[in-house]
Amino acid sequence: EAAVTQSPRNKVTVTGGNVTLSCRQTNSHNYMYWYRQDTGHGLRLIHYSYGAGNLQIGDVPDGYKATRTTQEDFFLLLELASPSQTSLYFCASKTGGSYEQYFGPGTRLTVL
Amino acid sequence: GEQVEQLPSILRVQEGSSASINCSYEDSASNYFPWYKQEPGENPKLIIDIRSNMERKQIQELIVLLDKKAKRFSLHITDTQPGDSAMYFCAASEGGSAKLIFGEGTKLTVSS
Numbered sequence: 001e002a003a004v005t006q007s008p009r010n011k012v013t014v015t016g017g018n019v020t021l022s023c024r025q026t027n028s029h030n031y032m033y034w035y036r037q038d039t040g041h042g043l044r045l046i047h048y049s050y051g052a053g054n055l056q057i058g059d060v061p062d063g064y065k066a067t068r069t070t071q072e073d074f075f076l077l078l079e080l081a082s083p084s085q086t087s088l089y090f091c092a093s094k095t096g097g098s099y100e101q102y103f104g105p106g107t108r109l110t111v112l
Numbered sequence: 113g114e115q116v117e118q119l120p121s122i123l124r125v126q127e128g129s130s131a132s133i134n135c136s137y138e139d140s141a142s143n144y145f146p147w148y149k150q151e152p153g154e155n156p157k158l159i160i161d162i163r164s165n166m167e168r169k170q171i172q173e174l175i176v177l178l179d180k181k182a183k184r185f186s187l188h189i190t191d192t193q194p195g196d197s198a199m200y201f202c203a204a205s206e207g208g209s210a211k212l213i214f215g216e217g218t219k220l221t222v223s224s
Contacts, residue, residue: 031210042118042201042216043156050210058211090155099144099163099205101212103155 003027004104006091012110013081021076021107023091030096032074034058034066036087037106043090049074081111114139116204118215127224131189133200135215138183141207145178145185150199150217160187192222 004025013019023032033048045058047066055066063085065077074093078085088108092101118135125131135145143164148156162169162176162185169176175188185204189196199219203212 040121040216043203043214045211045213048211059213094210099161099212100146100158103157105155 004091004093004102006089006104006107008107009105010108010110012112014112015082017078017081017111019078019081019109021078021089021091021109023074023076023093023104024072025074025091025093025102025104026072027093027095027102028071029093029102030071031094031101032068033092033101034064034074034076035090035092036060036085037090038087046076046089078109081109083111085109086111114142114204114206114213116202116213116215118202118218120218121216122219122221124221124223125192127193127222128191131192131196131220131222133187133202133218133220134184135186135202135204136182136184137204137213139204139207139213140183142183142204143207144205144212145176146203146212147174147176147187148201148203148214150201152198156201189220192220194222194224196220197222 034046035043044060049068091104094101146161149159150156160174173190178185202215
C-alpha cells in the first residue's frame, strides 16, 4: 500500500500564528491533495497539485497557501491562523493512471 | 460547485442485518465512485469503488450499485458485524479533473 506521511500529527497555535503542515509520499505519485475534515462537512479539498511546482486551487482555499517543492513533498501554509481553521487535515496522493487516493494519518490543528 | 449528497448521516443496525447508504451527485461527467471507511482516529481507506461502465460491483459483503440516469449510487453491507462500525464516505470524481467530491459521511453503528 502507498505510504503517505504527515507532520506534525498534532499542532496547537494561537490566532494570527504561522503554521506549516507537511506531507510526504514515497510512491512516485503525481497527484497530491490537502483536505480538511470537519464534523458535518466530510472531506473538503483545499489545494492539490499535479507535480513539483504545480498548484491547483481546491474548493475551500481561503486562508491557505500550498507549495509542492518536489515530487514527494507537499506543504500547506496557514500564514495568519484563525480559530475557524481548527480542523483535522489529511494529505492524500495518487498516480496519474489511477483514481484511488491514498490518505496520510492526518494532522489535528487547534487554533486558540 | 459540484456536490455529493449522502444519506443517512447516522445509521444504526443490528448485527447480521444489512446496512444501506445512498449518495447522489450532480455532474453527469462523473465516472468514478469510491467508498471510503474511516475508523475512529484513523485515516479514510478505500473499501470498494465502481466506474461508470458498471452498474453493480460486489466484494465479499460489500455491494455497490450505480444508477447513472438518476445520478445515484449506493453501498450495501450485508450481514453486518460490529467491526463494520465506522464512518463511511462516498465520493464522485469531478468530470475532467483529478478531484474527488466527498459526501458528508454516514456514521454506522452495528450493535450485537
